[in-house]
Amino acid sequence: MLFGSFCISWLLFVASGLPATGAQPPNVLFIAIDDQNDWIGAFGGHPLAQTPHLDRLAERGTIFLNAHCQAPLCNPSRTSLMLGLRSSTTGIHGLAPWFRTLPEWRDRVTLPQHFKSAGYRTLTSGKIYHGGVGGPQQRLREFDVWGPAGGIGVRPEKKLIPPTPMGNHPLMDWGVFPHRDEDKGDYQVASWTIERLREAPRDQPFFLAAGFFLPHVPCYATQQWFDLYPDDDSVLPPVDERDRDDTPRFSWYLHWELPEPRLRWVRENGQWRNLVRSYLACTSFVDAQVGRILTTLEETGLAENTIVVVWGDHGWHLGEKQITGKNTLWDRGTRVPLIFAGPGVTAGGRSTQPAELLDLYPTLIDLCGIDPRDDLEGISLKPQLVDASARRARPAITSHNQGNHGIRSERWRYIQYADGTEELYDLENDPNEWQNRVGDPELAEIVAEHRRWLPKVDRPPAVGSQHRVLTYDPATDEAIWEGRVVTRDAEIPQ
């Protein structure tokens, strides 16, 4: 009898590629939130942030308070996560290219493809990849089932803010917009995901991805989400007016030619508070959409056998270091929310160990008990999901174009730019990263320790890339971008 049931489960295992444990392996609900920094209640990034649904998920799971992206920009961050490789390894640093256009990564097995090969049904909607997947045939190669694209949804007839010095970029906008919540791409992504949960077959595990677009700009939300936040300066993050005085000049060049207005413009045009409230309002709106999905997960009885993971693709500045935008190697630019909940995950866990989005691929296959891979650059977070105090040996590493890297350990942040200039911050005593201590002789050993983690492989931008810093001459304060000389004072808007 025993032998007979062993044979049957072995046959099932061979047929499906899934472990023969008797119970079905867990499903995966994979939720991405675009440009979401740590302004989420459970993460403490903003004292007024209202995200009750994400907070509830954090209570029944484990969160990483020191998790960081591998690149502070959509395409390279998402490519890194889905391939399990650093941007310094792929050479994909900018908004292009789509990795399948590169011969080296054309057949690379992504995270959802690995789940598919293990017998999972894979589904997606909204923004998981940074667009450009291709036509119907190419799409089916990446996921079995595709839902709505999500995105911005209904837009106002004209922009709500004045033109910025970088032109009238359509994405660079925010404010109260009198549309309906149901008109938002993110609402539709949540609705589609809910339908898929309700009709999920019970005899096959799923990998279901939902990619929310907000609080990416344009930050449009209805009045009810703005009403959660006071219309006064208490919403503004702390900013040191002289903060950039001790940062290398080169750090400005990472933001050249991006449609992100600097704090000075935002302030001079009376937009700072409006931008901050818009970002918070959009965060709360997305939280409500995540809440709709999580409620369905519980109502359908799927919650107990579903791993939920929520991640942001990189951080976002709202005035800190004079930046309103992304593309930085400071904590505000690299730190992301990261929540796991479900079978095998300890409830109420709070890890302060450095974690990387790169770790999601090995973590999810570890949690689901499917075949490990030896070609991933991340490390499974399962030890921390069991015991949040478990140590991790290595820091989180973020790269932004070739030669620019941030190394975040439990206490310190070290940055090295392509011209060799450096920064060091003590996050324990200086959580806002206001004091660059790289020149402090007492900290020379700390600097040396962190330098050791700089990526050994650091590829130049892949074919089809944009935004490349080629050279910089501190004597003349000139950088060459795309073969063109630019000078900070003359050309870089601040």
Ligand SMILES: [Ca+2]
């Ligand atoms: Ca993004």
Ligand SMILES: [Ca+2]
């Ligand atoms: Ca400073």
